[in-house]
Amino acid sequence: MLPDGSNPEGVAPNPPLGWTGKTDLKDVIVHGPAFSHATTKLRTFLEYAGVPFRHEQHLKAKPQGIKPNSSYRKVPVIDVAGRQVNDSWIILQNLLPALGIEMDAAWEERIVMELDTTFKLHCTSTDWARLAVATVGAPSVMKWLIGPMLARMECKQARHNIATTGLGHREGDEIAFARDFKRSMQGKFHGGTEPGHVDLSFYGFLAGYLHAGSPIAANMVKQAGLEPWVSAMKKVVPLETLFPKTIK
Structure with a gap:
């Protein structure tokens, strides 16, 4: 464990957390x-x-x-x-x-290693600027500076992760990912009649971009035909609860 008693990355907490409910x-x-x-x-x-x-x-x-x-x-x-x-x-x-939610490790790995890396590499300056303004209240007048700066920084981080970490970070195609998700859906949600782990993880990843109106997310959802799923997820976890006006 680390000096303060918390766990290092990739290491289970010791003593065990004991969260049972x-x-x-x-x-x-x-x-x-x-x-x-x-x-x-x-x-x-x-x-x-x-x-x-x-x-x-x-x-x-x-x-x-x-x-x-x-x-x-x-x-x-x-x-x-x-x-x-x-x-x-x-x-x-x-x-x-x-x-009480069952974890799908294979999909979580894709979201963490593939989708996250892909967004870091494929988001434009516009995507990053809108995300920053909508989620953390960055000044809108600074979008012309914030967007390019974040695009360079996130792309550099993704390339570094692919080249050096050995954890499995990889570039993919965000639309292909969304279409894979759509094909594997078991009903209204990926988990069936109610949202499961994969629904919540994917939606949580996209939430900031959806809230910001970022083109990459809008195009991804449209091309994969996921508009009904997004609408259903917004009713389950409204974007307004994740991004209250006080932080905009």
């Missing part, structure tokens, strides 16, 4: 900016399950969203009953069973 999820705080795909995805699961939580964006904190004495430097991070848990994959592995 929603009653174990007390005093929940999600750390990480609304701009972050993974942070919004985690908040989507909590909103859907009706688990009360506080969202701390910590946009000015260094490192972002992390306790001052922690040596972990990524988001999201979750605090439950005063205990910090790191790494979105580890968090979901422990959180979903407590919420």
Whole structure:
């Protein structure tokens, strides 16, 4: 474990968290900016399950969203009953069973390694600028500067991940991904008559882009014929609950 007792990336917390149900999820705080795909995805699961939580964006904190004495430097991070848990994959592995949601590891891996990387590489300056303005309240007059800066930064990060991490980051095609999702749907939702893990994870990933009206998300949804699914997911977890006006 890290010096503050929290888990390193890819390592299960020790001692085990022991989350067996929603009653174990007390005093929940999600750390990480609304701009972050993974942070919004985690908040989507909590909103859907009706688990009360506080969202701390910590946009000015260094490192972002992390306790001052922690040596972990990524988001999201979750605090439950005063205990910090790191790494979105580890968090979901422990959180979903407590919420009564079965995790589909193969689809989660595609969302984390393929879709996230693809968006980092394929989003335009317009996509990034709209996302920043809509989710974290970046000044709209600065869109001409923010968009290109984020496009360069995110593309560089994706290339680095592909080349050096060895975790399986890869470039794909966002429309092909969405069509694969559509073909594997079991009904109104991917999970059938009710949203399952894959619905919530994919929707949570897209939520910021949908809220911002980013062209890449709009085109992806249209080309794959996912408009009915998006409308259904918005009723389950409204975008307004994930991105309240106070942060716009």
